[in-house]
Amino acid sequence: MQVFKFGGASVNSVDRIKNLAAILGRYKGEKLMVIISAMGKTTNALEKVTEAFFDGRKEDALQLFQQVKKQHLDTAKFLLVTQYLPCEHKLADFFTEVEWLLHDKPVRDFDYYYDQVVCIGELLSTTIISAYLNEKGIANHWLDVRDIFRTDDDFRDASIDWDFTLDKVTHGVLPLFRDHDLLLTQGFIGATDENESTTLGREGSDYSAAIFANMMDAKKQVIWKDVESVMNADPKQFPDATAIHELNYKEVIEMAYYGAQVIHPKTIKPLQNKNIPLLVKCFFDPELEGTLIHNHPIKNLPPIIVLKEKQAMVKFSVRDFSFVGEHHIGQLYALFEKFHIKPNLTQNAAISFLAVLDDKQERIEKMALEASSLFDVDVIKGLQLLTIRHFNEATLKRFTKEKSILLRQQTTETVQLLLKSNQDRS
Numbered sequence: 427m428q429v430f431k432f433g434g435a436s437v438n439s440v441d442r443i444k445n446l447a448a449i450l451g452r453y454k455g456e457k458l459m460v461i462i463s464a465m466g467k468t469t470n471a472l473e474k475v476t477e478a479f480f481d482g483r484k485e486d487a488l489q490l491f492q493q494v495k496k497q498h499l500d501t502a503k504f505l506l507v508t509q510y511l512p513c514e515h516k517l518a519d520f521f522t523e524v525e526w527l528l529h530d531k532p533v534r535d536f537d538y539y540y541d542q543v544v545c546i547g548e549l550l551s552t553t554i555i556s557a558y559l560n561e562k563g564i565a566n567h568w569l570d571v572r573d574i575f576r577t578d579d580d581f582r583d584a585s586i587d588w589d590f591t592l593d594k595v596t597h598g599v600l601p602l603f604r605d606h607d608l609l610l611t612q613g614f615i616g617a618t619d620e621n622e623s624t625t626l627g628r629e630g631s632d633y634s635a636a637i638f639a640n641m642m643d644a645k646k647q648v649i650w651k652d653v654e655s656v657m658n659a660d661p662k663q664f665p666d667a668t669a670i671h672e673l674n675y676k677e678v679i680e681m682a683y684y685g686a687q688v689i690h691p692k693t694i695k696p697l698q699n700k701n702i703p704l705l706v707k708c709f710f711d712p713e714l715e716g717t718l719i720h721n722h723p724i725k726n727l728p729p730i731i732v733l734k735e736k737q738a739m740v741k742f743s744v745r746d747f748s749f750v751g752e753h754h755i756g757q758l759y760a761l762f763e764k765f766h767i768k769p770n771l772t773q774n775a776a777i778s779f780l781a782v783l784d785d786k787q788e789r790i791e792k793m794a795l796e797a798s799s800l801f802d803v804d805v806i807k808g809l810q811l812l813t814i815r816h817f818n819e820a821t822l823k824r825f826t827k828e829k830s831i832l833l834r835q836q837t838t839e840t841v842q843l844l845l846k847s848n849q850d851r852s
């Protein structure tokens with residue numbers, strides 16, 4: 427049994443859904459658990475619906491939701507013939523759920539409404555795709571994952587109730603493979619014990635797939651993406667980025683930590699615990715090798731480069747010439763927590779503390795204002811944070827050309843450099 431995950435980009439058009447069917451057609455007769463995301467940018471669109479509703483802009487919310495409805499109905503119309511009407515019925519039920527809610531006034535907190543609205547994205551996409559596959563002779567059984575994944579009520583960042591969910595998967599889902607080869611369900615969503623919908627955090631479908639893989643003792647998890655394989659850098663930033671065909675879990679966790687957008691970091695643990703290999707495959711061309719991620723050590727990894735743009739360096743200086751100690755650092759971390767700031771790099775000096783942050787202006791301003799009662803605060807913006815794993819001198823030289831290095835931290839495996847372009851005069 428294998429678990430397949432298809433993200434939003436792999437189902438963002440009629441053609442891509444047809445392509446997904448072609449991929450699944452190659453696995454006929456094999457047992458597959460298929461997890462699918464919302465189509466394209468649907469999650470973002472539903473976020474906007476929720477924001478409008480919560481701001482009391484009911485008409486905007488309904489109007490924005492109307493667009494989501496239309497998109498899905500159009501897609502269903504293009505794809506389906508015999509299955510169109512039953513599918514439309516099912517879609518209508520999901521639409522009604524959201525519209526009822528949008529007609530109310532918000533009385534609970536934002537995150538609650540977010541999850542009730544946003545979860546519809548994956549329910550719509552999987553309903554349409556399931557109908558299409560059945561119509562094309564790829565028999566499948568659709569499941570509402572909210573009946574399987576039990577979570578707490580930490581809306582937008584819900585945690586799985588592992589025991590309850592494992593019981594459901596073992597006794598409710600696995601036996602379905604006796605009658606079906608292909609089970610199809612949603613990533614990213616779950617439900618509380620009171621049947622309220624929840625979400626697991628943006629881009630959470632990789633993680634959902636890993637939970638299934640773990641609980642079902644899958645032979646393998648495959649994430650189908652729009653890239654040839656995992657690369658040693660983001661090809662949008664570095665056109666000569668090269669493919670990496672083999673990685674291990676530890677390296678992937680490290681890459682994710684430094685900001686590489688490879689795989690949702692929560693995905694790794696459930697797979698690693700059961701030693702389940704993860705394969706990243708290209709949905710444009712299933713013949714390509716992709717990247718195999720496993721649990722064994724790998725020698726000779728190429729330099730792996732992660733570049734974070736729009737960084738701000740904040741310098742907190744004590745005013746009384748006392749050394750910066752744990753007391754000061756404790757105060758600063760309390761402020762970071764309060765303003766949801768996660769430093770990407772920190773450094774301690776005699777009378778100052780440096781933190782490199784994503785330049786989220788409003789948050790930094792608020793935090794700096796509050797910190798200014800305790801420290802002198804200076805902010806430098808427009809910086810880049812470059813991380814190179816498995817670095818060598820040639821790579822270092824190449825990436826620091828025409829840049830000033832404001833800060834450097836290094837371990838045997840990883841170097842991090844805070845860079846300022848020499849062309850900037852600010």
Ligand code: ASP
Pocket residue numbers: 433434463464469470547613614627628629630631632
């Ligand atoms: N649809 C969700 C998102 O866009 C979850 C996912 O795609 O993994 O964040």
Ligand code: MG
Pocket residue numbers: 433434435463629
């Ligand atoms: Mg996505």
